[in-house]
Amino acid sequence: MLRMAARTGVATWVLAAAANALASAPVLDKLRQGGALVIAHRESSTPFSYLDADKKPVGYAVDVCLKLAEAVKKELGLKAMPVTFKMATPANRIAMIESHEADLECGSTTNNAERRQKVAFTVPHYITGSRFLVRADSGVEELPQFEGKKLVSTKGTTPLKAVQQANRERLLRINVLEAPDHAKAVEMVEKGEADGFVMDDVLLYGLIASRPDPSKLKVVGKPLTIEPLAIMLPKDDPAFKHIVDEEMKRMVRSREAHALYEKWFEKPIPPKGTSLNLPMNYLLRDFWKYPTDQVPF
Incomplete structure (x- = not known):
């Protein structure tokens, strides 16, 4: 009887946790109600996220985030979904995501165990x-x-x-x-x-x-x-993270992510039209063979 009660208790806890996870969707709920997807960007993290000559956010991570935004819009079946940008710094970027001031942080942020206590990360876009x-x-x-x-x-x-x-x-x-x-x-x-x-x-x-x-x-x-650098997103919206993770994996497997890499690391980029001439390193190339949000750090 005790063993059966214990099993019942565990099952109840698992079901309750799953229900809470499904019910918690602050980002997706906001978007369904017509709210904007807010992308946090950086000022000088070239070539990931920086300002061009017109002070417009550009970069490899910005392009990745715009593709993620399009995937979210499509998944939710929205005809239109506003996207806005907000400047972040190394000092406030985690707090911006944790407090829902921004929904995606598109820069050069390292995914590590300490940060995963407060926020979530998707598949790395660079190592x-x-x-x-x-x-x-x-x-x-x-x-x-x-x-x-x-x-x-x-x-x-x-x-x-x-x-x-x-x-x-x-x-x-x-x-x-x-x-x-x-x-x-x-x-x-x-x-x-x-x-x-x-x-x-x-x-x-x-x-x-x-x-x-x-x-x-x-x-x-x-x-x-x-x-391992990855897009940062809120920890309390697993449904939103699932959409983002699946789109990142699709981009890697379809080689769309590789094309974005070439655009920003191997070709001339703004504002001076200079090329970094940085072919993809073996760390990222090997990691992308089996893309996952799990990193050993």
Whole structure:
């Protein structure tokens, strides 16, 4: 009898959890009632999400999010669905999604266990590693060579946390600085206010390409971390996440995602028409063979 009661209790709990999951659809309910899908974008995360010469949000992640928005519209059977953009920063992006100020965060955000406590992520659209941007005449090549020097990173990012931890554990005596955004961090290196900038290497290459004289900067070092970058969305709307996940998988399998990758990483991009010349790395290529939102970090 006790065993049967226990089984009944477990079954009741599972059914209740499933019912609650189905009932919780704040994003989809808003859209069905005519509300806008809000896309959070970044200011200077080239080529993922940044502003072009007309201050319009553009980039690889922005294009991905617009395709996701179209899939949601189609799935809900809506004739029209407004889409609006809202600026996000590394410091407030998670709170914007958690509080439903935005429905999708389309930038260069790492999917990790700590963040998954507050928000959800879909299939990664890029996998990168954090390295160092330095001036072209710098002799620094690896993290230990920053000992006694100034190393900047962007507030609220995983590379910042990683370098702070490495600095403590290895007693490197690096003066770790925080910048409000990527553009300011690059400027600090250019002006000599910092000896290096630690960030996802793909972002560093994009930032270099956007500078007035790219030849004055370079990317060095072995990866300090491995970063799976993914679109962020609310944790409390599993039906919305299911639509987004299925569309991401479809885009990867149909190779639409590959075409978007080529557009932003291998061809000239705004505002200067410069190409990053970054073919897809083996990390992303292998991950996309079996696309999933599950990452081992």
